[in-house]
Amino acid sequence: MDGSDSDENLAGLGLVSDEGTDTEDIKGDPTLAQIKLLKPQFTPTQLDRFDNFRKVTFGKPAVREIMKRVTKKTANEAIVVAMIGITKVFVGELVETSRTAMDERGELGPIQPRHIREAYRRLKMANKIPYFKKQRKVFRRR
Numbered sequence: 001m002d003g004s005d006s007d008e009n010l011a012g013l014g015l016v017s018d019e020g021t022d023t024e025d026i027k028g029d030p031t032l033a034q035i036k037l038l039k040p041q042f043t044p045t046q047l048d049r050f051d052n053f054r055k056v057t058f059g060k061p062a063v064r065e066i067m068k069r070v071t072k073k074t075a076n077e078a079i080v081v082a083m084i085g086i087t088k089v090f091v092g093e094l095v096e097t098s099r100t101a102m103d104e105r106g107e108l109g110p111i112q113p114r115h116i117r118e119a120y121r122r123l124k125m126a127n128k129i130p131y132f133k134k135q136r137k138v139f140r141r142r
Helices: 003-012 032-041 044-055 060-071 077-105 113-125
Strands: none
Touching (some): 077 113
């Protein structure tokens, strides 16, 4: 299974879409100059990964539904958009850390579940993943 098959599967679930814009279409973005400086330094694989990252987004209906299930409340549009951004950054860090782990081990090819687990472990050890203790019930029946 290549990357395009998994992208199609995720798009079919409504989790990702290819509605983003090319970096060349962005006007007034302060990071555009930095991107233009970095792009020539990328390998073809890195450039392809970067372009895909810029284009792909998580679908609003899917994120809204997940938030509704977790919070048991309907989230407004601004909250959903913010969650999409946070999710995209988290997934980006997870993929980047997975690739770093693969490079350290000399592994090639697509990211496997074991790489995602290792990346999650590393991010957790670096305190980049919030830890929530299970809260004790204040009023317990004895």
